[in-house]
Amino acid sequence: MYHLLKGLHEYLTRKEEFSVIILGLDGAGKTTLLEKIKTLYNDVPGLPADKIAPTVGQNTGKISLPSTILQLWDLGGQKGIRSIWPRYYDDCHAVVYVVDAEDRERLSEGWEVFDNVLSAPQILGVPLLLLANKQDSPQSLSVEEIRNDYEEWHQRKMESARRRYGEEMELEHRRERIASLDVMGVSALEGTGVRTAVDWIFIRVQNSIRRDEPL
Numbered sequence: 259m260y261h262l263l264k265g266l267h268e269y270l271t272r273k274e275e276f277s278v279i280i281l282g283l284d285g286a287g288k289t290t291l292l293e294k295i296k297t298l299y300n301d302v303p304g305l306p307a308d309k310i311a312p313t314v315g316q317n318t319g320k321i322s323l324p325s326t327i328l329q330l331w332d333l334g335g336q337k338g339i340r341s342i343w344p345r346y347y348d349d350c351h352a353v354v355y356v357v358d359a360e361d362r363e364r365l366s367e368g369w370e371v372f373d374n375v376l377s378a379p380q381i382l383g384v385p386l387l388l389l390a391n392k393q394d395s396p397q398s399l400s401v402e403e404i405r406n407d408y409e410e411w412h413q414r415k416m417e418s419a420r421r422r423y424g425e426e427m428e429l430e431h432r433r434e435r436i437a438s439l440d441v442m443g444v445s446a447l448e449g450t451g452v453r454t455a456v457d458w459i460f461i462r463v464q465n466s467i468r469r470d471e472p473l
């Protein structure tokens with residue numbers, strides 16, 4: 259009887275686990291975001307911003323939400339480390355791409371890398387959230403400006419591909435993904451917008467296609 263009740267209790271209180279990968283250029287604020295999420299959701303706070311060094315490899319974190327656990331993977335964004343990202347694509351349930359909205363100089367580089375992520379076949383059906391970070395800084399571009407900058411960059415890229423190859427290179431599913439792209443503003447440093455972003459992930463992973471795939 260004890261085992262039966264224990265099993266029933268475990269069944270009723272079990273939590274489904276989802277993996278979320280956090281990507282973006284070095285310095286975008288991924289680790290600051292991860293640590294802020296830990297501070298907001300866990301009893302043990304995450305590292306303060308002044309203790310965070312550039313990531314060589316990965317950092318992880320886990321948060322518990324109603325009937326759900328989110329396992330977060332913050333991957334290093336330096337050029338030489340980005341090649342490890344695709345190893346995480348097969349098993350992730352959501353992707354968060356962080357942009358430094360303050361650093362106008364590196365926006366194009368960030369879009370180039372973002373475009374590679376978008377075109378990875380393993381994550382085609384996976385929810386993708388674009389975060390315009392550092393909204394606490396007055397120099398930062400707003401969510402609207404970031405979205406426009408990406409769309410303009412993408413338009414330019416398509417035009418240059420058309421000129422070079424004389425054909426429409428873009429695939430339909432990619433166009434749809436860009437059109438329905440969700441962009442949110444956050445300050446990983448101050449925590450503004452972070453709960454809204456986590457709520458978005460929480461809701462989207464529940465309906466994720468990958469969730470229904472057999473293990």
Ligand SMILES: Nc1nc2c(ncn2[C@@H]2O[C@H](COP(=O)(O)OP(=O)(O)OP(=O)(O)O)[C@@H](O)[C@H]2O)c(=O)[nH]1
Nearest residue numbers: 284285286287288289290312313335392445446447
């Ligand atoms: N003003 C401001 N600065 C931020 C914010 N988030 C991160 N930073 C700063 O940006 C710098 C880089 O932050 P990290 O979190 O280390 O960036 P990262 O994306 O993890 O970088 P890599 O580990 O190299 O890929 C640090 O100096 C942070 O304090 C933010 O929301 N606002």
Ligand SMILES: [Mg+2]
Nearest residue numbers: 288289312313
């Ligand atoms: Mg980092």
